[in-house]
Amino acid sequence: GAVVSQHPSWVICKSGTSVKIECRSLDFQATTMFWYRQFPKQSLMLMATSNEGSKATYEQGVEKDKFLINHASLTLSTLTVTSAHPEDSSFYICSASGGGGRGSGEAFFGQGTRLTVV
Amino acid sequence: QKEVEQDPGPLSVPEGAIVSLNCTYSNSAFQYFMWYRQYSRKGPELLMYTYSSGNKEDGRFTAQVDKSSKYISLFIRDSQPSDSATYLCAMRGGGADGLTFGKGTHLIIQP
Numbered sequence: 001g002a003v004v005s006q007h008p009s010w011v012i013c014k015s016g017t018s019v020k021i022e023c024r025s026l027d028f029q030a031t032t033m034f035w036y037r038q039f040p041k042q043s044l045m046l047m048a049t050s051n052e053g054s055k056a057t058y059e060q061g062v063e064k065d066k067f068l069i070n071h072a073s074l075t076l077s078t079l080t081v082t083s084a085h086p087e088d089s090s091f092y093i094c095s096a097s098g099g100g101g102r103g104s105g106e107a108f109f110g111q112g113t114r115l116t117v118v
Numbered sequence: 119q120k121e122v123e124q125d126p127g128p129l130s131v132p133e134g135a136i137v138s139l140n141c142t143y144s145n146s147a148f149q150y151f152m153w154y155r156q157y158s159r160k161g162p163e164l165l166m167y168t169y170s171s172g173n174k175e176d177g178r179f180t181a182q183v184d185k186s187s188k189y190i191s192l193f194i195r196d197s198q199p200s201d202s203a204t205y206l207c208a209m210r211g212g213g214a215d216g217l218t219f220g221k222g223t224h225l226i227i228q229p
Contacts, residue, residue, distance in 0.1 A: 006161065034216045041126075043206065044162070046216040059216075093161050095217070106152070107208075107217055109161040 002028050004096045006110025013084055013117055021079045021113045023094030029074035030096035034107065035067070038091040050077055084117040091115075121145050124207055124220025132228050137194040141207035141220045144188065148209040148218075151183050153192045156204045156222065165205075166192065197227045 003026040013019050023033060032051050036044040048064075050056040050071035058064045066088075068080040077096075081088055093112040124141045131137055139153075150169055154162035166181035168174050168190075174181045180193040190209075194201055204224050208217040 004161075036216075043219040043221045044217075046218075049216050091159070106164060106167045107210075108164060109154070112159070112161040114159065 002026075002096070002098070002106075002108045004030075004094065004108045004110045006094050006113055008113055009111055010114040011116070013115070015085055015117055016083055018080055018082045019084055019115060021081075021092055021094070021115075023077045023079070023096065023110050025075050025096040025098070025108075028096075028098045030077070030098055031074065032097045033071055033077035034095045034097070035069060035077075035079050036093045036095065038093060038112075044093060047079075081115065084115070086117045089115055089117045121218050122207065122209065122220040125223055126221045128224040128226055130226040130228060131197060133197060133199060135197050135227075137197050137201070137225060137227075138191060139194075139205050139207075139223050139225070140189065140191040141209075142187075142189050143209060143218075145209075145211075145218070146185075146188070147211040149212055150210050151181070151190050152208045152217070153179075153181055154206045154208060155201075156206055158204075162206055162208075199227045199229050201225065202227045 005024045007022045035047045038044045047062045048056045048058045050069050056069035071077040095107040095109045097107045122143045153166040156162045171183050171185045178195045182191040204222040206222040207220040
């Protein structure tokens with residue numbers, strides 16, 4: 001399958017600081033990228049959808065000013081958790097989907113980022 | 119009622135058995151159906167991808183979709199201990215919709 005690289009795989013930060021997570025599609029152009037959040041023993045919950053060059057679309061209940069998403073190119077999307085709080089501690093996972101060719105229709109996931117806010 | 123229902127398990131079977139995992143859903147707009155395998159603290163890995171109704175086979179894995187019943191299944195033949203993981207069903211409508219996931223079924227294959 002297509003390769004999606006997510007970095008970092010884990011991060012610990014102090015409360016009040018910001019953390020940036022990168023998601024890259026390595027072998028296909030990702031017209032759409034998705035960001036999910038997963039709490040322990042829970043399923044993945046979609047946070048937002050981003051299309052290259054457009055503003056992200058956030059799911060209900062997700063604060064767009066807190067979770068900043070940038071999808072500046074067809075291979076890179078970033079999620080920045082601003083002014084992080086302990087309740088933001090979670091497993092964040094990106095996925096990428098292409099509009100044609102490899103990755104078309106299917107969604108491939110990054111390895112996930114475990115964020116711990118202390 | 120949640121959009122996608124999936125029994126969280128755990129489901130424990132002996133090595134070599136046939137495993138049957140399934141999900142039901144309520145949104146008739148779903149067209150694309152996927153099964154992911156997720157190991158602890160890792161991102162989901164795509165196993166099977168199916169569009170609309172029908173069967174799809176890939177090695178030891180078979181995915182079935184019955185849109186009339188809003189029911190999808192994943193079968194694993196000759197199960198191995200390495201198959202022990204959480205299996206998530208996921209689905210979406212057309213266009214660039216995000217995926218809606220089931221809760222995931224924790225599968226344990228006993229050696």
